[in-house]
Amino acid sequence: MPLARIDVAADTSAETVKIIGAVIYEAMTGVANVPANDLYQIVTRHAKEELIYPEEGYLGVTYTPQIVFIQVTWNAGRSIEVKKAFYKAIADGIHERAGIRKEDVFITLIDVQREDWSFGNGEMQYAPKP
Template sequence: MPIVRINISKDAKSEVVKAVSDTVYEAMINVANVPKNDKFQIISRHSSDELVYPAEGYLGIDYTPGIVFIQITWNSGRTTDVKKAFYKAIADGIHAKTGLRKQDIFINLVDVAREDWSFGNGDMQYAPKE
């Protein structure tokens, strides 16, 4: 049910992009209890002027041009503890696989209702039971 949007520098190597993609998917499966094969991702590469962040930092975190924006839209209902573990798994995993700074892993979750999805055919696969 999740759809993941990954926005990354156009200078990122293909191996880094794949590692980011795979790490997010692994965290969805292992931490957030997302079903296997539920891997829908949109990966966009951007020039440096298209990845905008506060140069002076925010909330005590400093950023570099290596910033990666990850936005995940998924069904609501996960606890704060699950979300915290999910963020950590992604940041730790990306850092371990690529060397990217954890500070540069920006994650945003968008919680939606189950009926807010159509996986094709114009059907509402998760329609409420009547």
């Protein structure tokens, strides 16, 4: 049920975007116990002036124009340990497979309830059972 929004610079190659998406999906299924085939991603490319970050860095982390913003909306309930492992798997995987600095992998999570999803047909597929 996760939805990943991936925001990258306009000049990011199609191959790099494909790698980023694959790494996120692999971390979801391998670390966060997301079911197979539960793959929903939205990739948006941006002009340089549309990706805004502190050029002097923040919390000891500095960024470059290769920054990748990843926002994942998923069901609430995962532990802090799972979330930490998820962040690490994504940053390590993107670095190893796409050559993007770990510092340039910015991730946020949005926890929602199961009933906050409709996968189509105007239905609440995960409606609470009476």
